[in-house]
Amino acid sequence: MTVNILLFKITLLVYFVATIFYLIGVISRKERFRQNAVYLLIGGFVLHCITLAVRWVATGAIPVASLHESLSFFAWTLVGIYLIFYLRYRTVMLGAFITPLALVLMIIGTTTSAQAPALNPMLDSWWFPVHVTLALLGHAIFAIAAAAGVMYLLQERMLKSKKFSGLFYRLPSLDTLDSMNYKCLTFGFPLMTMGIISGAIWANSAWGGYWRWDPKETWALISWFLYAALLHGRLTVGWRGRRAAIFAIIGFGFLLFTFFGVNLFLSGEHSFRNFTGQ
Amino acid sequence: MHIVIVGLSHKTAPVEIRERLAFAPTAMQRPLQKLLELPPVAEGLIVSTCNRVELCAATKEPDVAISAMRRFLAEYHEITPSEIDDHLYDYQGEDAIRHLFRVASSLDSMVLGEPQILGQIKTAYGYAAEYKTAGLILNRFLHKAFSVAKRVRTETAIASNAVSVSFAAVELARKIFDRIDNKAVMIIGAGEMCELAARHFITNGVSKVLVTNRTFARAEKLAAEFQGKAVPFENFVDHLVEADIVLTSTGAPNFILGQRHMEDVLKRRKNRPMFLIDIAVPRDIDPKVNSLDNAYLYDVDDLQGVVQANLKERKKEASKAEAIVEQEIGQFHQWLANLEVKPTIIALRRKFEEIRQQELDKTFGNLKDLSGKDRKSIEAMANAIINKILHQPTTVLKQSQNDASGNDHVDAVRTLFDLPAPADDDKEIKPLGDPGQE
Incomplete structure (x- = not known):
């Protein structure tokens, strides 16, 4: 496990440096910092892939079972999806929002136990990693939407008020x-x-019921309805721009609460404590 | 050889003076040749634009050249020198190099970062090359200035944001729409500013143009010119649905577009954003429209504000550009100094060689019975003496290329040892300058 923890820490360090570069690049007008930030992030991402692969081989399961593992995995999907967006839109600014978020997730990850979880036999199902992977991929994509939303609101405010900062x-x-x-x-x-x-x-196979109104399920459903409303609004009524941006930001707030808040403040089947028996 | 510049610009002279001192761009041969005929001037170049006149020369006697060039400028344009003296500036040495680098990089322009000046200097250099008034030094100097200007342009954002109202409008549109080549623009009324802005949008590739005017015939005329479609003024609001960008400048005393109209239009456009540019005074569009979601309304003052903000942004970039200029001055100055130092060292050595040879001949003439071996040792001794004597002066001269003391040392060495003036560069350049003279 020590190799794995070392890799995790190096990855975290690279993300940290990338974050600093992004922030300097955005605040100052130094093109070079922004470009190097992207390279650093790509380097960090490669390291992160190795970290996850090593852990996967060591534990024999997709590393999403403990809070530590899922935080790391979440940060990984976030960076990966940002890099895909970077290829498409070439927007460095987005990275200035996403990289710090990934860094925060990783830092929270260091405060949680990196022990390989003694997996609860209930979780030993093919559906479990599928469920977590899909959910976290969705979260990461919605994080991008929220960051784009913040940028939209900043830009829109400047265009409306006609006061432009260097950011513009x-x-x-x-x-x-x-x-x-x-x-x-x-x-x-x-x-x-x-x-x-x-x-x-998976819940049906593990607990014998599809839906149990556990707090995490409830909050996830609320977030789902929010995004469903936005999608519906966009497709039929012509919602866009400011309203869509605000929805994306609120929606991601709900997702974050679903991910963290429920674990921290509420208890339910989804709490990682129940998984690992700690 | 030194570089000197005498000139005036929008910063030192009002337009009444500038227009009297301008050189007609179509008749540069005569002034260029007159400039070269001034005794201290070895090479010459004249830049004349509506914002500046610069005489640039390579010379051995900078102070003499400067006063001659000041007189030339007045005499050529038949003005009494006292009338323009206060408006003229002159630079020599490093300052002259800095000045031309800054001018070429558009750091001295009225509109900071404007691109025309570089082209104008290139044209001026073209004439100097054509009439052979530019030689080794000015060739090198001007090419260096062009490369500095290019570096400034690519390494700083000095020219990146629009500083004219109509360009600012196009740039704002890009901030809203990303691409404007698939957008439609509607022109309401036909003010001059409006037409100019429309032209900018069209050259930037908008795909569709709609024109409306109270007099339909005028709308049709303008539409034909822009290959667009004329729309009757009575129901132009119905066509607004098709327009992403709206330019208005009618003479109407009241608003022709109110908040209610626009709410309706936006709804029918399914909230696709609209960029409205109101150039009319009094205004055509109710300013409340700006508070509607997805509508961005700019009037003339707003656009001026954008231009001011962009200028401020350029000013910040200018300090980076100044640093680049400073770096490059050193390089060119070194090249120029090198041009003097090398021939001086060679001349100095040659002089000592001559003395050695003369004295050896004299000595060997008196001492006829020396053996071959003895003669060899005496020759070697003489050689060693001049090498030892020359070592220190050569080192100092070589080092002095890198700093401002270079010219002083060269002058001192040439005077102390009575070295002939380096005639070779005169020969290289003067005949090129005026073939008729030889």
Whole structure:
């Protein structure tokens, strides 16, 4: 396990440096920092892939069972999906939002036990990793939507008030940000839906019931309805721009609460404590 | 050889003076040749634009050249020198190099970062090359200036944000729409500013143009010019649904587009964003429209504000550009100094060689019965003496290429040892300058 922990820490360090570079790149007008931030992040991502692969080989299961593992996995999907978006839209600014978020997830990860969980036999089902992977992929995509939403609101405020800060010159156009919102929704929503369905199937095999109104399930359902409303609004009524951006930000807030809040404040079947018996 | 510049610009002279001192761009041969005829001027170049006149020369006597060039400028344009003296500036040495680098990089322009000046200097250099008034030094100097300007342009954002109202409008549209080549623009009314802005949108590739005017014939005329479609003024609001960008400048005393109209239009557009540019005074569009979601309304003052903000952004970039200029000055200065130092060292050595040879001949003439071996040792001794004497001066001269003391040392060495003036560069350049003279 020590190799794995070492790799995890190096990855975290690289993300930390990348975050610093992004922040300097955004605050100052130094193009070089922004470009190097992207390279650093790519390097960090490769390291992260190795970290996860080593752990997978060592434990023999997709590393999503403990809080530590799922935090690391969440950060990994976040960075990976950002890099895919970077290839498509070439927007460095997005990274200035996503990289710190991934870093925070990793830091929280260090405070949790990195011990390989003695897996509860209930979880020893093929549906479990499928459920978690789909759900976290959905979360990561919605995180991008939320970051695009924040950028949209900043940019829109400047265009409306006609007061421009240096940031204005580096933000992508409103149309680009809005189309990111839509793209995220069309990919994130099916993933989230499949995540919930696969979770229900797994719950049925583990506990003998598809849906138990456990707090995490309830909050996930609330978030799902929120995104469903946004998708519906976009497709039929012509919602877009500001409203879509605000929805994406609130929606991600709900997702974060579902992920953390439920574990921290409420108890239920989804609490990792129940999984690992700690 | 030194570089000197005498000139005036929008910063030192009002337009009444500038227009009297301008050189007609179509007749540069005569002034260029007159400039070269000034005794201290070895190479010459004249840059003349509506914002500046610069005489640039390579010379051995910078102070003499400067006063001659000041007189030339007045005499050529038949003005009494006292009238323009206060408006003229002059630079020599490092300052002259800095000045031209800054001008070429558009750091001295009225609109910071504007791109025309570089082209104008290139044209001026073209004439100097054509009439052979630029030689070794100015060739090198100007090419260096062009490469500095290019570096500034690519390494800083000095020219990146629009500083004219109509360009600012196009840039704002890009901030909203990302691409404007698939967007439609509607022109309401036909003010001059409006037409200019429309032209900018069209050259940037908008796919569709709608024109409306109270006089339908004028709308049709403008539409034909822009290959667009004329729309009757009575129901232009119905066509707004098709327009992503709206330019208005009618003479109407009241708003022709209110909040209610626009709410309706936006709803029918399914909230696709609209960029409205109101150039009219009094305004055509109710300012409340800006508070509607997905509508962005800019009037003339707003656009001016954007231009000011962009200029501020350029000013921040200018300090980076100044640093680049400073770096490059050193390099060119070194090249220029090198041009003097090398021939001086060679001349110095040659002089000592001559003395050695003369004295050896004299000595050997008196001492006829020396053996071959003895003669060899005496020759070697003489050689060693001049090498030892020359070692320190050569080192100092070589080092002095890198700093401002270079010219002083070269002058001192040439005076102390009575070295002939390096005639070779005169020969290289003067005949090129005026073939008729030889």
